Amino acid sequence: MEGINPLREERLRKLALLRERGLDPYPTKFERTHQSAQLQSEHASLAAGTETQTRVRIAGRLTARRLMGGASFLDLRDGSGRIQLHAASDKLGQEQYDLLTMLDIGDFIGLEGLIFRTRKGELSVRVEKFQLLSKALLPLPEKWHGLQDVEMRYRQRYLDLLANEESRRIAILRSKIVSAMRRYLDSQGFLEVETPTLQPLYGGATARPFTTYHNDLEQTLYLRISDELYLKRLIIGGLDKVYEICKDFRNEGISWKHNPEFTMMECYWAYADYQDMMQLTEEMVASIAKEVLGTTSIKFGEHTLELTPPWKRLPMRDALLQYTGIDIDKYRTLPELQSEIKQQKLSVDLQKTWGQQVDELMKVFVEPKLIQPTFIMNHPLELSPLAKRKADAPQLVERFEPLVAGMELGNAFSELNDPLDQRERFLAQEEMLRTGDDEAQRLDEDFITAMEHGMPPTGGLGIGIDRLVMILTGATSIREVILFPALRTVKAKSETAGE
RNA sequence: GGGCCGUUAGCUCAGUGGCAGAGCAUCCGCCUUUUAAGCGGAGGGUCGCAGGUUCAAUUCCUGCACGGCCUACCA
Numbered sequence: 292m293e294g295i296n297p298l299r300e301e302r303l304r305k306l307a308l309l310r311e312r313g314l315d316p317y318p319t320k321f322e323r324t325h326q327s328a329q330l331q332s333e334h335a336s337l338a339a340g341t342e343t344q345t346r347v348r349i350a351g352r353l354t355a356r357r358l359m360g361g362a363s364f365l366d367l368r369d370g371s372g373r374i375q376l377h378a379a380s381d382k383l384g385q386e387q388y389d390l391l392t393m394l395d396i397g398d399f400i401g402l403e404g405l406i407f408r409t410r411k412g413e414l415s416v417r418v419e420k421f422q423l424l425s426k427a428l429l430p431l432p433e434k435w436h437g438l439q440d441v442e443m444r445y446r447q448r449y450l451d452l453l454a455n456e457e458s459r460r461i462a463i464l465r466s467k468i469v470s471a472m473r474r475y476l477d478s479q480g481f482l483e484v485e486t487p488t489l490q491p492l493y494g495g496a497t498a499r500p501f502t503t504y505h506n507d508l509e510q511t512l513y514l515r516i517s518d519e520l521y522l523k524r525l526i527i528g529g530l531d532k533v534y535e536i537c538k539d540f541r542n543e544g545i546s547w548k549h550n551p552e553f554t555m556m557e558c559y560w561a562y563a564d565y566q567d568m569m570q571l572t573e574e575m576v577a578s579i580a581k582e583v584l585g586t587t588s589i590k591f592g593e594h595t596l597e598l599t600p601p602w603k604r605l606p607m608r609d610a611l612l613q614y615t616g617i618d619i620d621k622y623r624t625l626p627e628l629q630s631e632i633k634q635q636k637l638s639v640d641l642q643k644t645w646g647q648q649v650d651e652l653m654k655v656f657v658e659p660k661l662i663q664p665t666f667i668m669n670h671p672l673e674l675s676p677l678a679k680r681k682a683d684a685p686q687l688v689e690r691f692e693p694l695v696a697g698m699e700l701g702n703a704f705s706e707l708n709d710p711l712d713q714r715e716r717f718l719a720q721e722e723m724l725r726t727g728d729d730e731a732q733r734l735d736e737d738f739i740t741a742m743e744h745g746m747p748p749t750g751g752l753g754i755g756i757d758r759l760v761m762i763l764t765g766a767t768s769i770r771e772v773i774l775f776p777a778l779r780t781v782k783a784k785s786e787t788a789g790e
Numbered sequence: 791g792g793g794c795c796g797u798u799a800g801c802u803c804a805g806u807g808g809c810a811g812a813g814c815a816u817c818c819g820c821c822u823u824u825u826a827a828g829c830g831g832a833g834g835g836u837c838g839c840a841g842g843u844u845c846a847a848u849u850c851c852u853g854c855a856c857g858g859c860c861u862a863c864c865a
Contacts, residue, residue, distance in 0.1 A: 297834060298800055298816060362822035379822060409823045433801035433814050435826055442857050498864060543864045699865055755865045779856070
């Protein structure tokens with residue numbers, strides 16, 4: 292691997308040869324008339340063995356060669372698809388023919404030629420003129436097994452995209468999903484806004500932050516773990532419907548559903564509550580699925596997910612009653628709840644507080660079972676310092692999490708807008724921080740000041756974009772839907788093939 | 791963080807305590823409708839890295855690096 296790469300040396304030799312002949316291996320521009328997919332569809336009805344006088348100019352990367360002596364076939368790929376080229380020495384002249392067949396797989400060319408369909412039925416372009424557009428020095432992955440090495444697929448995603456159709460499909464779908472989401476929110480009158488990534492105090496979620504430092508301001512800054520508190524400031528400022536799609540950063544472990552930087556959509560809607568947000572969620576996701584995939588029935592592993600609204604509403608209490616047999620309303624203190632857990636012989640880690648214990652029961656016994664879209668609602672107060680209490684059950688909040696395929700897709704609630712209550716909740720969190728919970732939330736005086744100026748009743752929703760893309764594409768790892776997932780940096784070995 | 795597994799040619803993968811293998815790719819020769827083109831020949835390896843055991847290690851042992859899966863926290 293280190294030292295000289297003979298395949299690269301060979302290509303350098305060809306590059307030098309081209310330069311000797313006065314050819315520029317890296318020209319600036321090529322005017323195309325068509326892309327390959329367009330040709331395929333425009334000539335779909337052309338019969339096998341038929342020639343045309345249709346002259347086209349196309350460009351792309353050579354991906355395969357079938358050299359057959361005096362005439363050869365080459366495959367050309369551009370951003371839209373693939374088309375076959377036919378090169379014949381009696382059409383091109385021997386010199387041009389030799390030059391074309393000397394080019395390597397991976398090289399870019401532009402060409403002009405006539406459309407025809409071969410006897411075997413493959414639409415092709417007969418090359419009349421061509422030009423090298425870019426010489427590749429390193430070989431592409433193998434042609435029919437593609438690129439399998441997972442590490443190389445993530446580290447050199449460009450090779451993965453070239454070699455593996457599935458990677459290309461997911462990348463394109465992701466873009467379409469985000470675009471469809473924007474279209475949906477825009478159509479509902481939401482205003483897209485941007486808020487700080489670098490924040491003097493992190494907030495809006497329970498997570499450890501990444502810390503950085505601004506030299507000129509001489510102060511510590513945090514990469515946002517959420518944009519929630521900023522978006523609510525905008526609600527206070529009279530922007531009644533806002534959303535932001537942005538990267539959040541959480542200094543946590545990496546898993547099949549966690550990447551340290553991930554994309555989140557958060558939206559806030561004044562005068563709405565969590566019931567409205569549920570409806571928004573199910574309608575938005577179904578609308579995106581229909582627009583992007585043409586259906587709301589989604590294959591995911593061995594399951595078929597049905598995303599058509601309405602989704603099931605399941606209060607946490609009912610869910611736990613159903614899956615563990617425990618009625619949390621009857622065991623309202625930690626000791627009572629834990630003794631009942633032992634009574635029921637449930638195998639679950641014991642937690643420090645009642646709310647965390649309930650959460651743990653949910654994670655172990657309920658969430659993995661919820662395959663079809665389900666809103667789990669009415670969470671314990673202490674896990675939700677930014678959510679409004681339920682009027683009839685003050686130890687619970689008006690909150691829900693959409694679960695699909697056993698995965699939390701997001702989080703939403705009726706936003707707490709009582710500044711005095713908000714201060715108390717923050718103080719409780721600060722207390723948790725002091726007693727060793729390094730994910731507890733921080734007291735944000737500036738945010739409380741904003742709220743003291745008056746905040747309307749508001750519904751808020753966050754959707755994990757990466758997970759939504761996983762569900763809609765059938766990807767079973769978040770790394771398949773993030774083009775450049777977090778990986779440990781390879782230690783420098785100064786091995787850049789050659790030089 | 792813990793457990794299990796992987797790392798062999800540019801790529802995809804076999805394999806063995808005793809000369810390192812295949813297909814694709816590359817190079818040479820033949821071939822004007824092929825498409826995983828075909829036929830004939832050739833080159834290409836620090837078997838992840840470092841130690842140890844052994845007459846001999848790519849193979850067995852230990853450590854390390856990178857990665858994967860499971861598990862724990864978070865969306």
